[in-house]
Amino acid sequence: MxxxxxxxxxxxxxxxxxxxxxxxxxxxxxxxxxxxxxxxxxxxxxxxxxxxxxxxxxxxxxxxxxxxxxxxxxxxxxxxxxxxxxxxxxxxxxxxRELEPEDLPRNGYIYRADLATRRLSRATIDHLLAAHRDLDLIAPNPHLPPDVVARLFGHPSPEVRRALATRADLSAEQLADLAADPDVAVRTTVSVHPALTEEQRAAIDIDVAHAPWDGHYPHVWDEIHPYTPPPPPLPDLADSIRQATSVNPLLRRLAAHDPRLPVDLVAALAADPDPEVRALLAHYHPQAPPELLLRVYREDTHSRRNRLPTLPNFPAAGGGQGA
Missing domain, CATH: 1.10.1240 (Methyltransferase, Methionine Synthase (B12-binding Domains); Chain A, domain 1)
Structure with missing residues (x-):
């Protein structure tokens, strides 16, 4: 071998x-x-x-x-x-260990990751607050003291508030504030927060053009580029099923990544009004209907569509691909 x-x-x-x-x-x-x-x-x-x-x-x-x-x-x-x-x-x-200001790396990627995830000393936090820099990077940090989180809620930058919207520990009051934020990107980001009810999600004015993520195709790109990182682990199937029936198209996009979805939900997502939901389902679910694969192939202008004819469910004769 x-x-x-x-x-x-x-x-x-x-x-x-x-x-x-x-x-x-x-x-x-x-x-x-x-x-x-x-x-x-x-x-x-x-x-x-x-x-x-x-x-x-x-x-x-x-x-x-x-x-x-x-x-x-x-x-x-x-x-x-x-x-x-x-x-x-x-x-x-x-x-x-808590990172002191002198511990912060110069490498941009590692620097951003450290601010978002590592324990930061109060001196480091106060240094960033005083300099008014990289506050959007520390806003989602799970180790950030509550008083600093509260202070950032009043920050004028929508990028900082948008980063806050990704925190898992938001209170009901904080979620309500973000759901009514004047910036549509902030509202769109918080609209997928797991603590919200479907009724609360439906009441938020969002724009998927400002999504916290767009459609991601990690395993699709794995086949094209050998150095692409692997996709993250799949969530619990129950979470994917709940997301598949959400009023929020961004959550339905997440669900469409899951190849374990039952056939009734596959049929529902195949007819979803959001084209990104349909495209993700076509690429990720082994039971995506042939007519969906052909529709996505015809509608999608991205080069990822060239993978679809190689899938087993793609219509044998292309169903008139050139039509």
Missing amino acids: REDPLRQELDMILRHYRRGLMNDVEFTGEIVEQVARHRRRIPVAARHPDPLIRAGLVDALILLGSGPAGEVLELVRDDEAPEVRAAVARHHAELA
Whole structure:
């Protein structure tokens, strides 16, 4: 069996490290570069026979961001190598530490991820508040003190209020304030909040052109671009079923990603008035009707439509694709 090219790259990095051609920081940096370019193949590094590679992968998690952390930590959960267990302990200790202003990284992607997810010291928060900078980045941070969250609710920037709308811990009063926000992007973002009832969602004036996300096609792009990160795990099927019947088209778009939806909901979403719901269903559900695949192929102007004729349910003769 042909050896995985990433395994070959990791073996070469390890040889250089053992020969003293790179230090610990450079070793971790090389693993970051390789795994970031091959995110779908994280298990190759996590299951590498040498514990130094596995430990280096765990050390790299801080630089890679929160995306792959859960997957990596699960893969090394029962690792008995002392190097790996020490790396896991270092990772958890780092996450528990509050970042001071001087700790903030210069790398833009990591900087944004740290502000949104890491524990920040009061000095760091006060520094950002005083400078009036990057407040939209800290607004969704789950570790932000309540008084800071309350202060940001009065911020004049809709970007900050829109970021606040993604917080899971919003009170009923805060949700009501955001639902009545003068900025349509803020209202649209909060309209998908899980704490809202369907009646409350229906009363919010939204515009899907200002959606907090558009239609995402991660596994579609996996087939085109080998370095695309894998899609996030599917939610509980009960959540997808509730979203499929929501009055909010953005939630129905989320549901359309789920290939486990029962056939009655597939039929309902195939006739959905929102074209993005129909397109997502066509790409993601194995029982999407042939007539839907053909309709999406005809209507969609994006290059992703070229994948549809390769799907088993696409009409055999194209149903007159050129029509």
